[in-house]
Amino acid sequence: MSQPEVSIPGSPVVPNMVDGDHVIQFSCHKGISCWNACCSNIDISLTPYDIIRMKKRLGISSTEFLKEYTVPHEMEKDGIAGVKFRPVDNGTACRFMKPEGCGVYEDRPTACRYYPIALLSMRKQDEYTDTESYALVKEDHCKGHEVNRRLTIADYRKEQGVEEYDELARGWRQLILKKKSAGPAVGAPSLKSRQLFFMACYDVDTFHDFVDSEAFGKLFKLSADEKAMLMADDVELMQFAFRFLKQVLFGENTIALDEAAAKARVDKWRARQMEIEREAAERLANAEEGMYENTDECIEDEGSCSRD
Numbered sequence: 509m510s511q512p513e514v515s516i517p518g519s520p521v522v523p524n525m526v527d528g529d530h531v532i533q534f535s536c537h538k539g540i541s542c543w544n545a546c547c548s549n550i551d552i553s554l555t556p557y558d559i560i561r562m563k564k565r566l567g568i569s570s571t572e573f574l575k576e577y578t579v580p581h582e583m584e585k586d587g588i589a590g591v592k593f594r595p596v597d598n599g600t601a602c603r604f605m606k607p608e609g610c611g612v613y614e615d616r617p618t619a620c621r622y623y624p625i626a627l628l629s630m631r632k633q634d635e636y637t638d639t640e641s642y643a644l645v646k647e648d649h650c651k652g653h654e655v656n657r658r659l660t661i662a663d664y665r666k667e668q669g670v671e672e673y674d675e676l677a678r679g680w681r682q683l684i685l686k687k688k689s690a691g692p693a694v695g696a697p698s699l700k701s702r703q704l705f706f707m708a709c710y711d712v713d714t715f716h717d718f719v720d721s722e723a724f725g726k727l728f729k730l731s732a733d734e735k736a737m738l739m740a741d742d743v744e745l746m747q748f749a750f751r752f753l754k755q756v757l758f759g760e761n762t763i764a765l766d767e768a769a770a771k772a773r774v775d776k777w778r779a780r781q782m783e784i785e786r787e788a789a790e791r792l793a794n795a796e797e798g799m800y801e802n803t804d805e806c807i808e809d810e811g812s813c814s815r816d
């Protein structure tokens with residue numbers, strides 16, 4: 509349903525939330541006066557599927573891609589790890605921008621496909637299904653809004669090949685929304701859980717080795733067929749990563765555990781906790797002992813103690 513457009517001073521985002529039937533006026537084409545202006549000053553967040561497409565395109569591992577072409581960032585102060593494109597050295601332009609246009613056009617990320625539309629995902633606290641709305645981004649430099657071509661957002665998404673990207677990012681967006689909905693009550697995630705989230709979501713090749721490891725195989729029961737499929741297909745592995753994170757971060761069990769191995773891990777964890785507590789108690793007792801010893805010295809020193 510269309511709504512009249514209202515603008516926020518200083519912001520390129522038109523604040524009206526609209527659905528896929530909303531009609532926009534827009535066209536981007538070679539020869540337009542602003543050609544490449546949008547790619548000259550980038551702030552592009554990447555989804556896990558974007559990374560898989562890009563690393564395949566470049567013929568490198570996800571680990572190499574992350575190191576060479578991205579910077580990590582924290583999404584909306586929720587302690588959720590995110591990844592953005594790293595621009596050119598000492599500049600703001602995209603490293604894939606060429607005079608003739610995008611150098612990775614067929615595999616360009618979701619955000620590039622959506623522009624000038626912003627996707628807004630929302631989720632109610634007790635629901636796992638997210639609802640999607642859109643907002644229009646109107647920046648002064650973008651002359652595409654002045655071209656007389658009208659189409660719905662749904663048609664624009666189809667034209668830009670966004671549907672596949674959105675479908676394959678759904679599990680990742682659900683994880684983010686779930687974390688956001690949990691809010692501060694759950695507290696900031698530990699460094700270990702943030703590292704796990706980063707590895708499972710963005711570094712598919714490291715996650716591949718993790719799933720292939722003996723330790724993982726001992727704890728999680730995967731059939732030979734499922735394991736072979738995951739080892740052979742990055743996209744399947746990525747979707748498995750979302751399930752894995754839902755299980756380890758939010759306790760939604762969908763991957764069978766080896767009961768004995770799981771119990772052994774819990775026992776080991778409990779033993780380690782007891783060890784930590786015992787060490788802390790020992791340290792405290794030693795510190796108190798030391799304090800009394802010093803006090804004795806002070807008393808023996810009769811008045812020369814600096815703590816008087």
Ligand code: SF4
Nearest residue numbers: 547602604605610620
């Ligand atoms: S990936 Fe392509 S479309 Fe996206 S910012 Fe870079 S050059 Fe532009």
Ligand code: SF4
Nearest residue numbers: 536542544546650652
């Ligand atoms: S019309 Fe907009 S999206 Fe297209 S090149 Fe110009 S600034 Fe970029």
